Amino acid sequence: MTIGRILFATDFSRHAQTAYLYALSLAQAHGAGLDILHVCCEGDWSEEDSEACTRLKAEFSAYAEGQMARYQAPLKAAITDVRTHVVFGRRASQEVARCAGEWGVDLVVAGSRGTGGLKRWIYGSTLDRMLKLLSKPVLSVTERPDLAVDPADPATYVRFQRILVPVDFSECSLSAVRMARGLGTPAGSVIQLLHVLEDVFPIGFDVGMVVPFPNFHEGRLAGARQRLQTVADGLAGYAGTVTTEVVPGVSALEILDRAQEGGSDLIVMGLHGRDFTGERFIGAVTDKVIRHAACPVVTMTCPLECP
Incomplete structure (x- = not known):
């Protein structure tokens, strides 16, 4: 199976940081393009046509773009085809599935928080919903603080x-x-x-x-x-x-x-x-x-x- 394009879905958590290291390692190993996606989940406030809501949405976008820059900066030497995306949607899982289909990706990489118990049983996790919606292979990654990967040094990649x-x-x-x-x-x-x-x-x-x-x-x-x-x-x-x-x-x-x-x-x-x-x-x-x-x-x- 050929991997030509990888979608890395991030919420900027420490779990996503580990998933990011795997995503860039795979992109470099396969010569694949890398799409980095963050979904800003909208609430009822997003339907309000007010100056405050517009300002809040702009602040969310600015924060997300700043975080994206941290991901993208070290990759220039190792991966040339990197695209970052910030989108707004009701549910992150739905937006990830939509983007994966529209962009023709071959693999989706996401962090797993390992949520369990009553909360997970009632609401489900974002990863659970992604697995139900996606028709693409999904790489689920849990946090690994011991993972010694330097994004600027391909020799350390996984x-x-x-x-x-x-x-x-x-x-x-x-x-x-x-x-x-x-x-x-x-x-x-x-x-x-x-x-x-x-x-x-x-x-x-x-x-x-x-x-x-x-x-x-x-x-x-x-x-x-x-x-x-x-x-x-x-x-x-x-x-x-x-x-x-x-x-x-x-x-x-x-x-x-x-x-x-x-x-x-x-x-x-x-x-x-x-x-x-x-x-x-x-x-x-x-x-x-x-x-x-x-x-x-x-x-x-x-x-x-x-x-």
Whole structure:
């Protein structure tokens, strides 16, 4: 997958600062253009046609432009195609989705605050809403104060050396495999293909209870390993190393454990949940991985025809 243009959505928070470092690293590595977008969320005051509202809007714009200048100044030597945008809208997620579509970007990068609890359940997070609306891959980045990247020095930019790709054999996860190949380093990163075999117990119809069929789990493991190896074979010619692993367990926990134990610096996974209206929703596995992974996570949107 070719990355020709990247959209970095920022609210100027410390979480966005980390996402910015990843966005510029990817733009430099792929020779991509970089759009930096800030959305000033309008309230009811924006509909008032008054001098005070006009002045307030101008102050918001001036502040945002000043912050944008801080992003743009160090990039001239590393990235030549950088554009900054300040727009007004009701919701940041809607404006990001609109701009991503109109500008033809290939990847959206945004910071994740890791919001949880009752507030997140009631209102949802901006990132949640973005994932539902966007048809582009999204790189979600949590704050990393230890990230030693100097925007003025491309030699310090982030390079993904170990990429973990959970595969459930859906079209979304296969798209994630292709995306991981594109995000690897020119010399070839290590791509770790992981399939988690959730516990399934066959039911004995005669007694309506769990029956331990001989070789049932062994057969499932063997079948999953064969399918995963077929996926790996599709990466023939890749410059790096491709490994495969099939493990039994709970998907989210195994993905997080393997990412931590294997020293993964990126997770790429499919996002293919939909509710009864056909709208995308973030499945439990993806949600847990995004909020708890120590490394950034790229989510790939599934085409509408995928189950």
